[in-house]
Amino acid sequence: MPTSRAPRTRRYLVCEPRHFDVHYAINPWMRDDAQVDAALAARQWQTLIHTFRDHGHQVETVDPVPGLPDMVFAANSALTLSGKVFGSRFHAPQRRPESTEYATWFKASGYDVYQPESICEGEGDLVPAGRYILAGTGFRTTRDAHAEVQEFFGVPTIGLRLVDPYFYHLDTALFVLDEPAGSAGPDDDAPTIAYYPEAFSTGSREVLQRLFPHAILATRDDAMAFGLNSVSDGRHVFIAPGATDLIDQLTERGYVPVPVDLSEFHKAGGGIKCCTQEIRS
Numbered sequence: 622m623p624t625s626r627a628p629r630t631r632r633y634l635v636c637e638p639r640h641f642d643v644h645y646a647i648n649p650w651m652r653d654d655a656q657v658d659a660a661l662a663a664r665q666w667q668t669l670i671h672t673f674r675d676h677g678h679q680v681e682t683v684d685p686v687p688g689l690p691d692m693v694f695a696a697n698s699a700l701t702l703s704g705k706v707f708g709s710r711f712h713a714p715q716r717r718p719e720s721t722e723y724a725t726w727f728k729a730s731g732y733d734v735y736q737p738e739s740i741c742e743g744e745g746d747l748v749p750a751g752r753y754i755l756a757g758t759g760f761r762t763t764r765d766a767h768a769e770v771q772e773f774f775g776v777p778t779i780g781l782r783l784v785d786p787y788f789y790h791l792d793t794a795l796f797v798l799d800e801p802a803g804s805a806g807p808d809d810d811a812p813t814i815a816y817y818p819e820a821f822s823t824g825s826r827e828v829l830q831r832l833f834p835h836a837i838l839a840t841r842d843d844a845m846a847f848g849l850n851s852v853s854d855g856r857h858v859f860i861a862p863g864a865t866d867l868i869d870q871l872t873e874r875g876y877v878p879v880p881v882d883l884s885e886f887h888k889a890g891g892g893i894k895c896c897t898q899e900i901r902s
């Protein structure tokens with residue numbers, strides 16, 4: 622067991638939950654009669670941001686827009702890799718205007734933004750993992766979008782079929798703990814990932830087993846606690862406190878779990894990772 626894992630400083634894009642609420646139901650977590658405690662949501666989100674900064678990470682913000690209650694879920698707006706930005710096209714009409722808001726931020730920050738033709742929800746379904754981009758489908762992002770992603774980045778893009786509506790985005794069922802040096806290069810050194818196998822079709826489970834034989838497997842309870850919607854810097858894992866078994870497994874593997882409670886956001890089907898987009902330069 623490794624005794625010390627090295628963190629790498631990250632750059633995150635986030636959106637303050639000033640207009641966060643549950644106004645519509647586009648996943649099984651969302652209830653029309655949900656009562657969101659706005660003050661608690663604001664405090665939980667601020668704690669996440671302070672925790673990132675306390676661990677040395679750079680955090681940038683995009684301005685929230687009234688009438689876009691899910692805009693706090695920054696991960697869905699793009700995938701940024703090697704300084705290239707692949708934008709989003711949301712499945713739900715209610716979220717479609719978010720794409721323009723985030724694209725405007727990226728353009729103002731000096732990036733060109735590729736606008737996908739197919740439905741694609743950014744890092745919600747697109748997860749860089751070493752030599753590959755893992756790409757979820759089944760509920761939101763389409764197979765056609767996976768092809769666009771591969772063509773745009775030139776990185777082999779592995780489609781994975783999600784089958785459980787509670788885990789409608791790939792980032793609710795899987796996350797990457799560390800990126801080996803030489804990511805996306807001809808390097809056999811696979812990153813460590815954690816996932817909940819039953820969220821995937823049989824074939825996709827086999828693909829994950831082949832590519833990541835040493836993965837950490839999470840229970841349904843950990844997944845339902847949003848434990849897989851985590852952010853890792855290679856050492857610290859910012860994780861929902863309810864994912865107790867997963868927290869123990871991470872500790873055994875030499876990672877340092879940092880619990881951050883975003884329970885108000887679970888009412889919209891989101892957690893730590895959903896609120897955090899990584900900008901990879």
Ligand code: ARG
Binds near residue numbers: 648691696697790
């Ligand atoms: N209410 C949002 C939706 O259903 C939550 C998005 C969560 N984001 C994520 N990266 N999983 O689209």
